[in-house]
Amino acid sequence: MSTPRCRFAPSPTGYLHVGSAQSALFNWLFARGSGGEFVLRIEDTDAERNRPELTDNILDMLRWLGIDWDGEIVHQSDRLDRHLAAVEKLEAAGAVYWCDCTRDEIDARNKARKDGRTGYDRHCRDRGLEKAPGSALRFRVPDGKTSWPDKVRGEVTFENINVDDFVVSRSTGAPLFVLANTVDDAETGINHVIRGEDHVNNTAKYLLLWQALGFGEVPTFAHLPLLVNEQRKKLSKRRDPVSVADFKAEGYLPEAMRNYLALLGWGPKDDIEIRPIEEIVAMFRIEDVSSSPAFFDVKKLLHINGEYIRALTREDFIARASEFVPDTPEAKALLEDLAPLVQERIKRLDEVDSYLSFLWVDVPELDEAAWTKAIKDERAHKVLDHVQTLLADADWTPEGVEAAVRGAGEAAGFINPEGQVQLSKAQAPVRIAVTGQRIGLPLWEGITALGRERTLARLAAARERASA
RNA sequence: GCCCCCAUGGUGUAGCGGUUAGCACGCGAGCCUUUCACGCUUGUAGCACGGGUUCGAUUCCCGUUGGGGGUACCA
Numbered sequence: 001m002s003t004p005r006c007r008f009a010p011s012p013t014g015y016l017h018v019g020s021a022q023s024a025l026f027n028w029l030f031a032r033g034s035g036g037e038f039v040l041r042i043e044d045t046d047a048e049r050n051r052p053e054l055t056d057n058i059l060d061m062l063r064w065l066g067i068d069w070d071g072e073i074v075h076q077s078d079r080l081d082r083h084l085a086a087v088e089k090l091e092a093a094g095a096v097y098w099c100d101c102t103r104d105e106i107d108a109r110n111k112a113r114k115d116g117r118t119g120y121d122r123h124c125r126d127r128g129l130e131k132a133p134g135s136a137l138r139f140r141v142p143d144g145k146t147s148w149p150d151k152v153r154g155e156v157t158f159e160n161i162n163v164d165d166f167v168v169s170r171s172t173g174a175p176l177f178v179l180a181n182t183v184d185d186a187e188t189g190i191n192h193v194i195r196g197e198d199h200v201n202n203t204a205k206y207l208l209l210w211q212a213l214g215f216g217e218v219p220t221f222a223h224l225p226l227l228v229n230e231q232r233k234k235l236s237k238r239r240d241p242v243s244v245a246d247f248k249a250e251g252y253l254p255e256a257m258r259n260y261l262a263l264l265g266w267g268p269k270d271d272i273e274i275r276p277i278e279e280i281v282a283m284f285r286i287e288d289v290s291s292s293p294a295f296f297d298v299k300k301l302l303h304i305n306g307e308y309i310r311a312l313t314r315e316d317f318i319a320r321a322s323e324f325v326p327d328t329p330e331a332k333a334l335l336e337d338l339a340p341l342v343q344e345r346i347k348r349l350d351e352v353d354s355y356l357s358f359l360w361v362d363v364p365e366l367d368e369a370a371w372t373k374a375i376k377d378e379r380a381h382k383v384l385d386h387v388q389t390l391l392a393d394a395d396w397t398p399e400g401v402e403a404a405v406r407g408a409g410e411a412a413g414f415i416n417p418e419g420q421v422q423l424s425k426a427q428a429p430v431r432i433a434v435t436g437q438r439i440g441l442p443l444w445e446g447i448t449a450l451g452r453e454r455t456l457a458r459l460a461a462a463r464e465r466a467s468a
Numbered sequence: 469g470c471c472c473c474c475a476u477g478g479u480g481u482a483g484c485g486g487u488u489a490g491c492a493c494g495c496g497a498g499c500c501u502u503u504c505a506c507g508c509u510u511g512u513a514g515c516a517c518g519g520g521u522u523c524g525a526u527u528c529c530c531g532u533u534g535g536g537g538g539u540a541c542c543a
Contacts, residue, residue, distance in 0.1 A: 009543090010543090011542085011543045013542080013543070043543060045542095045543080046542060046543065048542090049542070049543085099541090102541095103540075103541080115469090115470095116469040116470060117469080117470060118469075118470070118539065119470080119471090119539065134541095135541095136541045137541095138541095153472095153473065153474090156472070156473080157472090158471075158472070159471085162470075162471050162472090163471085164539080166540095167540080167541050168541095169541085170541040171541060172541080174541085176540095176541070176542085176543090177542070177543050178543095180543095181543085196537090197472095197473070197474090197536080197537060197538095198537055198538070199537095199538090199543095200472060200473070200537075200538075201471075201472065201537080201538045201539075202538085202543095204471095204472090223473085225474085225536095226536075226537070228535095228536075230479095232535065232536070233536080234536075234537070260480095263480065263481075263492090264480070264481095265480090265481090266481085267480075267481040267482060267491085267492090268481095268482090269482065269483095270482090270491090271481090271482065271490070271491040271492075272491085272492095273480090273481085273491080273492055273493090274492090290474095290480095290481080291473075291474060292473090292474045292475060292535090292536085293474075293535085293536055293537085294479090294480065294481090295479060295480075297479055297480065297493070297494085299479080299493060299494060300479070300480065300492075300493045300494080301493095302493090303492085303493055303494090304492095304493085306505090306506090310506075344505065344506055345504065345505045345506075346505085347505090355504095402502075405502075406502090409502095423501095423502045424501080424502060424503075425502095426502080427502045427503065428502090428503070430502095431502080431503060437503090437504095438503065438504085439503050439504040439505085440503070440504065441503090441504085442502070442503080442504090443502060443503070444502075
């Protein structure tokens with residue numbers, strides 16, 4: 001058999017979303033794992049809906065995910081002459097006929113028949129119409145049935161009587177999706193069509209067209225399961241947060257996203273889910289892909305992302321995280337200084353800011369509820385008093401800060417029955433006073449990084465607020 | 469309505485006639501601990517239902533139910 005050759009054929013009518021990304025990924029995995037080729041074709045024949053900048057987005061996101069393609073990108077609009085030639089060929093062969101029915105007329109006839117059928121009723125099939133303004137060209141679906149051995153769904157069969165005489169070319173002369181899609185695949189040597197389940201119906205038409213155009217050996221098909229939302233509906237750009245660019249902006253790592261996407265509808269036999277893409281390429285088999293829809297679970301994506309973040313080298317983490325902190329020397333320096341402490345805590349790069357921002361803003365955002373709760377205890381006031389004194393001339397190191405907080409806690413009476421300082425309780429008011437938050441980085445390191453002057457100022461301000 | 473497809477815990481999957489039905493996320497408990505997170509231990513929960521086939525069905529077949537996709541002179 002010839003070299004496997006598959007393609008990802010997005011239409012630039014929206015930003016790349018995770019469903020398309022998965023489709024691209026599975027094509028890519030298949031190609032890379034089989035020594036085949038993976039090509040890109042931009043299906044931009046719908047001039048009214050296409051926006052060039054969306055093509056850029058699609059390409060950018062594929063690159064971001066590490067999905068590379070072979071050869072030149074095909075723009076479907078450049079191939080109009082080929083599509084037109086195919087249409088002529090169909091006409092010459094008598095495989096198509098002119099139809100001047102309007103949608104309203106078709107609907108009216110269907111409704112009048114009362115048999116529940118809604119497709120095209122073949123009204124013009126034998127009228128022998130000539131080309132005329134307003135007429136479209138329909139494919140004359142032959143008798144019989146059309147079937148193919150789908151790599152993921154097994155044998156799929158359509159009785160041709162259930163396949164509408166679909167429009168091949170609009171009244172404007174512009175060819176339609178199935179025609180362009182089929183012709184392009186045939187003429188660019190695509191022999192593996194791996195696409196979403198939403199295309200199974202098109203495949204019957206594709207095959208009929210392929211045959212009518214005499215393209216020879218048909219491609220192998222694999223229809224991937226759709227990605228669905230919690231309502232079990234196909235992911236929609238309109239109602240679901242699915243833009244790959246958005247995930248990137250939220251600080252998801254491309255490796256994590258791509259690993260997670262590979263796990264939807266497919267799973268490694270050895271139960272090891274998080275692994276290098278090279279291993280996934282080696283293990284992936286298109287026939288192992290599940291045929292039932294998969295829920296896109298952000299919670300699991302988040303977990304995987306956290307794993308990938310923690311696995312980053314310190315340098316790599318700093319490099320990636322720096323895009324999520326203010327572009328100032330101070331912020332960059334602080335990130336570099338505290339990177340390991342942040343890295344083990346976050347699951348998305350954009351969380352970096354919430355851990356470090358108290359270090360570079362003048363007044364950190366205050367968690368009112370946590371504050372109120374913390375200062376309910378009289379001893380908290382004392383801690384704030386003592387810690388200021390102790391911190392004033394403490395060693396400005398994490399150890400020195402810890403000693404100060406410990407001492408303040410002891411002096412304030414945060415002592416357990418065994419006589420031990422209750423550090424957990426003693427640090428709470430200090431943490432909120434300094435960072436504004438109940439949770440965050442290890443305090444000693446955080447305070448050390450903040451500096452003595454600012455720490456004392458915040459402590460004093462908090463003490464004042466506590467008495468007010 | 470019609471056509472096509474799907475069905476293992478809440479979620480994603482492993483299983484491909486005989487298993488204590490595995491793993492992961494989530495959720496619960498505990499440990500660790502200066503908060504949080506990580507990590508570790510542990511608990512929770514599943515083969516949709518009904519018929520067959522078979523010595524034996526989660527696994528094969530049929531039906532039911534449930535779910536999804538398609539049904540454009542969009543792609």
